[in-house]
Amino acid sequence: MSLATGTVAERVATLRERVDEVTVASGREPGSVAILAVTKTQPRDAVLAALDAGVRDVGESYVQEARRKYDHLPPCTTHFVGHVQTNKAKAIAGLFDVVQSVDRLEAGLALAKAARDAGRRLRVLVQVNVSPTERFGAAPADAPGLAARLRDEGLAVDGVMAIGPLHGDVDAAFAAARDAFERVGGTTLSLGMSGDWERAVRHGSTMVRLGTAIFGPRPVRERSLA
Numbered sequence: 512m513s514l515a516t517g518t519v520a521e522r523v524a525t526l527r528e529r530v531d532e533v534t535v536a537s538g539r540e541p542g543s544v545a546i547l548a549v550t551k552t553q554p555r556d557a558v559l560a561a562l563d564a565g566v567r568d569v570g571e572s573y574v575q576e577a578r579r580k581y582d583h584l585p586p587c588t589t590h591f592v593g594h595v596q597t598n599k600a601k602a603i604a605g606l607f608d609v610v611q612s613v614d615r616l617e618a619g620l621a622l623a624k625a626a627r628d629a630g631r632r633l634r635v636l637v638q639v640n641v642s643p644t645e646r647f648g649a650a651p652a653d654a655p656g657l658a659a660r661l662r663d664e665g666l667a668v669d670g671v672m673a674i675g676p677l678h679g680d681v682d683a684a685f686a687a688a689r690d691a692f693e694r695v696g697g698t699t700l701s702l703g704m705s706g707d708w709e710r711a712v713r714h715g716s717t718m719v720r721l722g723t724a725i726f727g728p729r730p731v732r733e734r735s736l737a
């Protein structure tokens with residue numbers, strides 16, 4: 512599948528407008544909700560097209576894919592949004608500016624060590640589980656304690672990430688994510704994907720993670736491996 516730059520640019524422009532509309536309707540400043548372009552399964556050209564269209568944050572779930580695609584990108588912030596396997600911590604800490612998916616102490620300790628060894632300060636979010644259909648994520652009640660431990664290890668914990676449920680009570684799930692964010696602290700509540708971002712913005716999301724809304728359907732079925 513190939514995508515014309517114009518297509519991605521148009522979608523990004525439309526989404527930027529719509530996100531701002533919902534942000535303003537929720538009583539916040541336009542521009543205060545960032546769009547993270549999730550580029551998994553998309554070619555490097557698609558990443559470049561999104562950046563060219565004004566996106567400043569890009570994200571991947573798979574280390575292997577990012578290695579090829581995220582090499583020497585124009586100025587942007589790169590986010591890891593996949594499951595953190597401890598044996599990949601070094602690669603993740605070397606490739607990404609922000610790790611959104613720290614869901615347990617073991618993963619955080621491995622990332623903290625890798626960041627220390629590399630002499631860099633790594634920004635992370637605590638991933639909380641607010642959905643019966645999600646495998647990963649810390650229990651919301653455990654998030655503040657985990658965040659405190661991660662900060663002790665030198666990680667810059669900047670908020671919370673959550674994946675909404677496919678079915679069921681999305682509002683309750685998003686409210687739980689926001690509550691965890693308020694207790695963890697930081698500036699980023701990463702909440703909302705292509706199918707549920709509007710509701711996430713109404714619940715206080717500061718960053719929506721959009722894949723298919725920007726790039727169209729993904730060519731292959733997702734795996735759950737990092």
Ligand SMILES: *Cc1c(COP(=O)(O)O)cnc(C)c1O
Binds near residue numbers: 572705706721
């Ligand atoms: C794939 C993915 C997204 C984007 O999903 P879309 O439904 O295509 O917008 C967002 N967040 C995470 C963690 C993902 O793995």
